[in-house]
Amino acid sequence: MSEELSHFLLVYKFGLAEIGTKISILTEELTHRGRHNPIEHVSPRLKTTSSITAKARRINCPMAFDALRARIRDIAGIRIVCSFVSDVYTVADMLTRQPDITLIQTKDYIAAPKANGYRSLHLIVEIPVFLSEQVVSVPVEVQLRTAAMDFWASLEHKIHYKYDPAVPGALREELAAAAEDAARLDRRMELLHRQIHGPRH
Structure with missing residues (x-):
């Protein structure tokens, strides 16, 4: 099962690479044009097999790949740290306006912080990954926040x-x-x- 799960995670790794490339292009383009670059730094994260197994148990999700794909939407995640709050929304808009990115869900914890004070903008997006024999839509969680929120x-x-x-x-x-x-x-x-x-x- 562990080997099959590792293979299952490959497509999420590819999805992270696709999102990472898009962010790198935006960063370089804005810098080249001499505009304010809203992106301070980026941290991609792929859940480990043990982390996926633990979350599946916690939410009562069967260890079947279709169920994992449908119910655990943050297997692949990327955190984008911005300079200012306005930059958070600017970068989110830049990403979600791209025609091959589909916005699935938005949770705005900046406008409505969690009870403990947590603030961040969370997006679940889907991005196509072109494999040798098929195209797979991969969900990626994008967290956008300021440096103060990140600290x-x-x-x-x-x-x-x-x-x-x-x-x-x-x-x-x-x-x-x-x-x-x-x-x-x-x-x-x-x-x-x-x-x-x-x-x-």
Whole structure:
């Protein structure tokens, strides 16, 4: 089963490569044109077989490839870190306007943050992968966030890993307060950006 699952993951690896190429092209084109490049850095991620198995158990998903494909939509994921909140939406629009990318789902945790303070824009997109004998539509989760959101999410992940399953209440309160501080910093930086470059930059 492990060998078959590894083979199953290949097409998701190819989907990540396709999305990565598109982002690299956007980055290089904007830089070449002398425009503000909204992308700070990019981190692709492919779930391991053990991670997929654990999630399948957690959500009661049968270990059948059709079921995994239908119910676990974040097997392939890519995180795009941007300078400003407006950049998050700009990059999302640039990607989803491309004719071979199909937007499946949007979860806007910037407009409506999670209860713990988490902020990010999540998209599930499908991208065609051209294999030797067929074309496969591969779902990829795209997470877009600012550097401040990314720093907070990284800290929150480390704290949850250390205190799993129960984070002390005082730490949860500090994390929520830090999330608000990060959001205020993003708003101030956005304002400075617009004062310097104008709203259309």
